[in-house]
Amino acid sequence: MFRNDGFRVLDRQECLRLLAKVPVGRVVYTRQALPAVLPVNFSLDTDSSVLLRTSAGSGLVRAIDGVVVAFEADDFDPATRSGWSVVVTGRATVVTHPAEHERLSRTGPHSWVVTHDDVFVRIDSEMVTGREITGTRGTD
C-alpha cells in the first residue's frame, strides 16, 4: 500500500525472519504516564514470542509485567537510505513457571549487562507489523 512512497509492507513471516537477524530491539511502554523506551538484547522463542532477560527488581519489570507493550527492531543503511523496521505488539509477562524458567536459562537470551535474580520476560507476538524502505528519495 505504500509502494509509491518507497515503502513495502512486510508480512508476518518476513517480519519474524528479520527480527531473528538482529540482537537488539527496543521495548516501548508507559512509565509514570509518559512514553518510555529501552533498548535491550533479545531472542525469539519457538512460538515467535520475544524474550528478554533482566533483573527481577528492575523498573522495566515493574512497568511492563502484565501490560501490552510494543517491541521494535530495525536495520537501516544511511548510504542507500534503505532498511526495515518491525514492531511486535503484545502482552509482556514475567515467566514464572520453574520448568519454563529453567528451559530459558539454557536456551534464552543472555543480558548484555549484569543482572540480579534474573527473570525472563516474554512479549507475545499478537500483532507483528513491519515495513521496508527501499531507498526512494524524498522531496529534496
Added chain:
Amino acid sequence: MFRNDGFRVLDRQECLRLLAKVPVGRVVYTRQALPAVLPVNFSLDTDSSVLLRTSAGSGLVRAIDGVVVAFEADDFDPATRSGWSVVVTGRATVVTHPAEHERLSRTGPHSWVVTHDDVFVRIDSEMVTGREITGTRGTD
C-alpha cells in the same frame, strides 16, 4: 549510578553529541491507546530540539502534534556488547510559522521517503537522558 552493572549514565551534552552522530531515531507515542513506535530520520536544530519531516496528512502528525513523546536513538556493537542510547522526552509540535518552515526547508532534515505537503515536527528536548553500556558481560 549503574557503573557496577556495566552502565554509565550520560549527561545532557554527551547525549546531544551522540544524537548528532546518527541519522535515524524512533518516535515513541500512543496510538489508539496502544504503545507505538516509528523509526524516522531526523536532525537536531540549533536549540537542540529534534526535527522530523513528514507528510502533513500522516498518521504520525495526527497522533503526536501537541503531545509529549519520546524520541530514542542508539548505536550498539554486538561484537563487544557495548554502545549507547539516548532518549529525548518532550512535546512534539508541527512547525506552523512560515519563516520557520522556510528556514527548515533549507536547513532541516530531508525525509528518506516520499512525502506530501511536507511539514516539520519539532520535539522539544525538555528531558534528555542517556546511558552507555561498556561491554560488561551478563550472568551467562
